[in-house]
Amino acid sequence: MHIKETIKFVDFNTFYSEYTPLSPYGVINKNKYTVFTDKVELQNRYDSIGLVVAYIRENSFSSDKIKNHLKRIALLNSLEKKIFDSSEIFLVKKLLVNFRSIDKLLNEAVKNTLHIKFASNELLDFLSQDGGNKETFYLSASYCDELSGNRKRITALDKELAEIKKERFHEIINKHNLDFRFRDFIVVSESMTGDLDCELVYKEVYDKTSLLVKPIFPKKYFDLHQKREVLLVEEGKLEKNVLQKISKNILEEKDVIKGYLQKIELLDILFAKATLAIKYQMTKPVLIGENGPIKVVNGQYLPLANKCLKMETVYTPLNAEFDNKTCVITGSNMGGKTILLKTIGFLQLLSQMGFWVPSKTYQTSVFENINYIGEDLSEKVEGLSSFGFEIHNLSNAIKNFDTNTLLLIDEFAKTTNSIEAKAIIAAMLKSFSQKENVYSFVSTHFMELPEFEKVSFYKMKGLNYSEYEKYYNKEKQYSLHERIKLINTFMQYEIIKTGNKDRTYDAIKIADTLGLNEEIIRYTKEYLRGNYD
Amino acid sequence: MSSTIAEQLVNKTTFLVGNKKNAGKTTFLNYALKQVREVVSPTFFTIGIDGETSDLIFETPKPRVYTEIGDFVVTTDLMINKSDALFEIIHVFPYKTVLGRLVLAKTLRNGTIELVGSEDNKQLAEIVDYLKDEEHIHTIIIDGAASRATQVASIKNSSFYYLIKLDQRTINADINKFKAIALVSKFKCIDAIEKVEEKLVFELKGALTESKLTLIPEDCDVLLIDDFTKIFLTFSQITELQRRLEIVYKIQYQLNSFVVILKDIIKSDFEKLLEQHNIQENILYNPYAY
Numbered sequence: 118m119h120i121k122e123t124i125k126f127v128d129f130n131t132f133y134s135e136y137t138p139l140s141p142y143g144v145i146n147k148n149k150y151t152v153f154t155d156k157v158e159l160q161n162r163y164d165s166i167g168l169v170v171a172y173i174r175e176n177s178f179s180s181d182k183i184k185n186h187l188k189r190i191a192l193l194n195s196l197e198k199k200i201f202d203s204s205e206i207f208l209v210k211k212l213l214v215n216f217r218s219i220d221k222l223l224n225e226a227v228k229n230t231l232h233i234k235f236a237s238n239e240l241l242d243f244l245s246q247d248g249g250n251k252e253t254f255y256l257s258a259s260y261c262d263e264l265s266g267n268r269k270r271i272t273a274l275d276k277e278l279a280e281i282k283k284e285r286f287h288e289i290i291n292k293h294n295l296d297f298r299f300r301d302f303i304v305v306s307e308s309m310t311g312d313l314d315c316e317l318v319y320k321e322v323y324d325k326t327s328l329l330v331k332p333i334f335p336k337k338y339f340d341l342h343q344k345r346e347v348l349l350v351e352e353g354k355l356e357k358n359v360l361q362k363i364s365k366n367i368l369e370e371k372d373v374i375k376g377y378l379q380k381i382e383l384l385d386i387l388f389a390k391a392t393l394a395i396k397y398q399m400t401k402p403v404l405i406g407e408n409g410p411i412k413v414v415n416g417q418y419l420p421l422a423n424k425c426l427k428m429e430t431v432y433t434p435l436n437a438e439f440d441n442k443t444c445v446i447t448g449s450n451m452g453g454k455t456i457l458l459k460t461i462g463f464l465q466l467l468s469q470m471g472f473w474v475p476s477k478t479y480q481t482s483v484f485e486n487i488n489y490i491g492e493d494l495s496e497k498v499e500g501l502s503s504f505g506f507e508i509h510n511l512s513n514a515i516k517n518f519d520t521n522t523l524l525l526i527d528e529f530a531k532t533t534n535s536i537e538a539k540a541i542i543a544a545m546l547k548s549f550s551q552k553e554n555v556y557s558f559v560s561t562h563f564m565e566l567p568e569f570e571k572v573s574f575y576k577m578k579g580l581n582y583s584e585y586e587k588y589y590n591k592e593k594q595y596s597l598h599e600r601i602k603l604i605n606t607f608m609q610y611e612i613i614k615t616g617n618k619d620r621t622y623d624a625i626k627i628a629d630t631l632g633l634n635e636e637i638i639r640y641t642k643e644y645l646r647g648n649y650d
Numbered sequence: 651m652s653s654t655i656a657e658q659l660v661n662k663t664t665f666l667v668g669n670k671k672n673a674g675k676t677t678f679l680n681y682a683l684k685q686v687r688e689v690v691s692p693t694f695f696t697i698g699i700d701g702e703t704s705d706l707i708f709e710t711p712k713p714r715v716y717t718e719i720g721d722f723v724v725t726t727d728l729m730i731n732k733s734d735a736l737f738e739i740i741h742v743f744p745y746k747t748v749l750g751r752l753v754l755a756k757t758l759r760n761g762t763i764e765l766v767g768s769e770d771n772k773q774l775a776e777i778v779d780y781l782k783d784e785e786h787i788h789t790i791i792i793d794g795a796a797s798r799a800t801q802v803a804s805i806k807n808s809s810f811y812y813l814i815k816l817d818q819r820t821i822n823a824d825i826n827k828f829k830a831i832a833l834v835s836k837f838k839c840i841d842a843i844e845k846v847e848e849k850l851v852f853e854l855k856g857a858l859t860e861s862k863l864t865l866i867p868e869d870c871d872v873l874l875i876d877d878f879t880k881i882f883l884t885f886s887q888i889t890e891l892q893r894r895l896e897i898v899y900k901i902q903y904q905l906n907s908f909v910v911i912l913k914d915i916i917k918s919d920f921e922k923l924l925e926q927h928n929i930q931e932n933i934l935y936n937p938y939a940y
Contacts, residue, residue: 202731203731207753254739255737255739275760304938324914326914345734
């Protein structure tokens with residue numbers, strides 16, 4: 118489903134950025150913006166969120182622990198290989214440690230519903246030799262006796278080498294007062310190097326006046342180093358055998374591990390969605406058949422509601438039941454027509470992306486297509502005007518009218534001549550109302566559109582002018598910000614059902630409030646009264 | 651001297667920044683690590699991939715980095731597998747380099763390790779955050795890339811050593827750069843400016859270059875820039891600018907010391923040069939010099 122434009126129109130990412138899965142698998146899932154069109158699948162997802170919401174509410178401490186475990190899980194490299202290196206084994210071990218902890222923390226209700234069961238204790242124990250149940254991994258010598266013997270020999274040699282070094286440093290300090298304990302070499306003035314013992318230190322030119330001096334170690338030191346090199350090569354071979362042995366055990370459980378990854382992804386997104394559901398007091402969307410009406414009770418458009426909260430202004434949630442599938446929304450400028458469309462788009466996207474919704478009730482259908490048609494929100498397509506862009510998008514949307522489609526049409530054709538624009542909108546309404554699969558919300562300023570069967574007309578209540586007039590002081594010099602705030606204060610963002618003949622004349626009042634020149638306001642009013650010369 | 655270095659490094663995030671490639675950063679890293687180990691197990695890593703194979707100062711093969719039991723190292727899985735030391739993998743970072751995926755490893759057996767790091771400052775900051783927040787590691791030493799100090803800006807409250815190799819052949823250019831760095835490293839953070847609200851502050855986004863000087867309003871009292879790495883002016887251009895305004899940073903830095911490595915220059919001659927140029931900086935001379 119193509120939802121890019123709708124996502125932009127409803128400013129969905131403002132909300133989506135609050136949706137924070139914690140594991141890399143959850144994050145990958147989030148970035149896919151998956152929209153579901155299967156009603157049963159969606160119902161299952163809503164129910165699963167319900168289970169997790171209940172779990173979080175009853176087990177807040179364990180929930181925090183689960184979130185911490187999800188956060189600790191890292192992205193595995195491919196499991197499709199024959200031999201893993203230490204860091205890849207570490208990742209598998211870390212996954213198992215955290216998944217087992219999650220399994221222990223979850224209750225039976227969640228585990229049974231989501232089919233979560235950790236069954237890799239044996240493998241985890243095998244990966245935990247010498248390391249207990251820590252997440253870290255170390256290619257322990259306990260995997261192989263030969264490796265153990267080899268490493269003991271290396272450690273013994275290291276001790277001997279350190280002793281020789283220490284003795285030689287001591288000798289050099291005593292004889293020449295040069296301290297190599299913290300330095301690999303020392304730069305000494307040439308004039309001071311005459312007496313240096315060539316058996317103890319090696320000299321080379323550093324610059325015109327200085328020499329670079331390094332300690333010389335006895336032959337035994339180099340012999341031991343050679344032995345160490347041989348042992349290191351042997352260690353490498355033995356480690357490879359151990360890696361093969363461990364890899365074989367992991368590969369035997371490859372499919373089980375892949376199953377864990379799927380469960381982690383699912384659990385992670387459910388926890389992230391449930392956390393938002395609790396934060397915003399969300400409810401399960403009510404999915405009905407394709408012909409049912411969309412109904413919203415206290416539906417919140419969160420990008421705006423949060424902004425209002427921040428600005429300490431009142432936000433009015435949406436309450437409406439749309440009895441027909443073709444809905445025309447009229448109303449004044451700044452009256453909330455576009456916000457209504459955005460609210461429906463936002464709630465619908467949430468519903469079909471498997472979220473709960475910030476609404477007391479949101480009753481809707483599942484749509485195969487959710488289209489926004491209106492102002493171009495992206496970069497302009499070369500050669501395509503604003504009207505051209507709308508027509509292009511409408512034409513594309515119409516191609517999918519054989520499947521269930523939601524159209525959000527915001528002030529269509531506002532950039533073309535009003536007579537033809539109104540005619541096209543009338544034609545659209547007639548056409549849409551005859552399509553069984555199409556649910557459309559059309560916001561417009563055009564009044565007195567023709568009446569069609571199965572087309573409902575709504576209007577935003579608009580400015581409460583009587584209250585506004587009591588407050589507004591003509592003499593006072595308001596700033597633009599104050600004027601906008603005034604409009605917001607007295608604007609009634611409620612929707613009411615009207616007929617096609619309803620007229621709204623808020624534009625002049627709003628222009629007046631925004632400070633338009635009095636002469637123009639007066640002429641406008643005269644023109645409308647027919648007294649205009 | 652050694653106790654001073656350890657004191658400066660313990661419980662801090664410290665960058666080693668050089669004025670050019672092979673300024674002796676890795677040699678200094680080994681030296682500093684030995685000092686720190688006397689107090690605490692250090693964590694160290696590098697920025698990017700060092701393609702050099704030899705140290706031009708000492709004209710010796712590129713120094714190897716020694717790691718000892720208890721140290722924490724950030725490098726790639728490939729380098730861990732190649733090392734003669736033995737490691738426990740503590741964490742695998744979600745960042746890949748051409749030489750493998752970055753890991754945090756704890757040293758279980760002494761040896762040498764080749765360091766490979768991320769060049770991305772955001773990733774660098776995330777690695778440091780991880781070390782501090784998740785592993786509670788607080789002594790971090792980062793071998794920074796040569797001629798670039800932008801990494802220092804990516805970590806809040808970090809300090810740095812500025813290693814300068816001075817060669818007789820390039821002494822004039824080097825001393826001028828030294829002077830400029832010494833000057834800009836002393837500018838304050840905006841939080842430390844008194845009555846800043848009464849001053850006209852102009853914030854310049856991005857680099858402060860010669861061409862951007864004209865953007866600065868004549869009546870401005872304070873010029874705010876992100877950090878000292880954004881200044882691309884000569885010493886004389888900076889002093890000229892300072893005559894009419896104060897330059898301040900958004901981020902606070904701490905320059906521990908300049909580490910000066912002299913080649914074909916006698917220390918006393920260099921000290922005279924410092925006097926001539928009125929440079930009175932805290933200088934740590936080549937710690938390898940006797």
